[in-house]
Amino acid sequence: MLDSRTRLDDATIEEYQRRGRQHLWIHTQQENELAKDDAYTVIEGGEGIYVHDTHGRQYIDAMSGLWVVAIGHGRRELAEVAKAQMEKMAFANPFAYATMPAVDLATKIAEVTPSNYTRSFFVNGGAEAVETALRMARQWQYNRGQTKRYKFISRIGSYHGMTLGALSVNNATMLNKTPFEPLLPGTLKAPAVACNGCGDTCLPGCETPTGIKYLEQLIAAERPDTIAAFITEPISTSNGSFMPSKQYWQAIRALCDQHGILLIADEVINGFGRTGTWFAQEHFGIQADMMTVAKQISSGYAPIAAVVATEKVAEGFRGTQQEAFIGGSTFGAHPVSCAVALANIEIIERERLVENAAKVGGYLTEQLREMQSRHRIISATRGIGLMQVIEMKRDPAAGVEFTPDDDLSHRVPRLLKENGILSRGGSSIQVAPPLVINREEIDELVDGLERTIGALEQELGL
Numbered sequence: 001m002l003d004s005r006t007r008l009d010d011a012t013i014e015e016y017q018r019r020g021r022q023h024l025w026i027h028t029q030q031e032n033e034l035a036k037d038d039a040y041t042v043i044e045g046g047e048g049i050y051v052h053d054t055h056g057r058q059y060i061d062a063m064s065g066l067w068v069v070a071i072g073h074g075r076r077e078l079a080e081v082a083k084a085q086m087e088k089m090a091f092a093n094p095f096a097y098a099t100m101p102a103v104d105l106a107t108k109i110a111e112v113t114p115s116n117y118t119r120s121f122f123v124n125g126g127a128e129a130v131e132t133a134l135r136m137a138r139q140w141q142y143n144r145g146q147t148k149r150y151k152f153i154s155r156i157g158s159y160h161g162m163t164l165g166a167l168s169v170n171n172a173t174m175l176n177k178t179p180f181e182p183l184l185p186g187t188l189k190a191p192a193v194a195c196n197g198c199g200d201t202c203l204p205g206c207e208t209p210t211g212i213k214y215l216e217q218l219i220a221a222e223r224p225d226t227i228a229a230f231i232t233e234p235i236s237t238s239n240g241s242f243m244p245s246k247q248y249w250q251a252i253r254a255l256c257d258q259h260g261i262l263l264i265a266d267e268v269i270n271g272f273g274r275t276g277t278w279f280a281q282e283h284f285g286i287q288a289d290m291m292t293v294a295k296q297i298s299s300g301y302a303p304i305a306a307v308v309a310t311e312k313v314a315e316g317f318r319g320t321q322q323e324a325f326i327g328g329s330t331f332g333a334h335p336v337s338c339a340v341a342l343a344n345i346e347i348i349e350r351e352r353l354v355e356n357a358a359k360v361g362g363y364l365t366e367q368l369r370e371m372q373s374r375h376r377i378i379s380a381t382r383g384i385g386l387m388q389v390i391e392m393k394r395d396p397a398a399g400v401e402f403t404p405d406d407d408l409s410h411r412v413p414r415l416l417k418e419n420g421i422l423s424r425g426g427s428s429i430q431v432a433p434p435l436v437i438n439r440e441e442i443d444e445l446v447d448g449l450e451r452t453i454g455a456l457e458q459e460l461g462l
């Protein structure tokens, strides 16, 4: 591990906060809120599952950055790989040439993905992967003469990124898309799934079969020959990490096959072991035609993402130059990012981190359930592998939610920090630590969460 901790004097710390507030635009944050004391955290470094800020305060990185850092912080091996690759060359034109790291990474992805995913198209981030997959779907349909298929179906609750195309299929419930409208025409909404413990087949009373019926009707009403693709996350964190049943996913796969609609699995969060399998589709015994991956592909040591396509999709672009996929970006397949991502995947394999996510994730599930029994404000704990969530209500038994006056969106992150944890918090808390976490560290994490929830109950007099 790298020792990244630097002793900074108070003047330097204050200077960073002052200049940060003045010049750095933090994503989606309200500047006025960040001006409040202690709201402005400058992260300086990290080791393993921990990060520390410029004050030297250590936190468990309970959301792996943003579901990103699978292999933990401070891996010298990746720094050395990046350095060696940079020393070889700066860059090569991805519109014309391959590089050795890009070939190696594409080969490794073909090895670790379910059979038949043969081709990777590299880009820089999750939203760009989603954009690329959507355009790939339209052109794939166009190439086979289906020139009217421009519509996309996506699922209510699912998150797919912030660029305008991705935003058009992004239905995360908290997201206000109104300022950006009109978005892409022909983006159709499928119902959210809220299977909870259904397993293979939906239990009586589950709303999912009704959702599938609605989807059948939607496809029929819109006419199948206008629909290019269905995109969704296999298991959606933004929709509460509900685990769909196998029946749900198999029905979606069958509907897409029946109507010539391409199925795109957005594995940007799920992929590379987060849910205890390499890719979340494996839980459901299905294979989408394309998947989008990002985040844990490089554990954040370098920015990179990909659309991974099956032979069925790749075949649709073979033929004349006119039929080749039109797309790309200068830094897609950047050699340093490819080399770093490859070394990261090799660590995931060598240290059996996918198995660890399943095993330690099972232990985390139990600990969170037990914690629920000790705190009346916890209404649910849910998730799979190392992708878990704690949900809270003022009075779960009576179904009473927290109100804006309870100010959970500020209170919970502050209390988490006071108890040594960094995560996203409000009426729910994301619990998704790096895949290297062990049982003792899970205990430490759960203790910190329990202290946070205890302090919240005390502050609100509950």
Ligand SMILES: Cc1ncc(COP(=O)(O)O)c(C=O)c1O
Pocket: 125, 126, 127, 128, 130, 159, 160, 161, 162, 233, 266, 267, 268, 269, 294
């Ligand atoms: C499922 C999913 N798809 C796409 C994206 C967009 O990725 P990015 O933020 O890298 O653009 C995200 C981001 O969190 C995501 O969770």
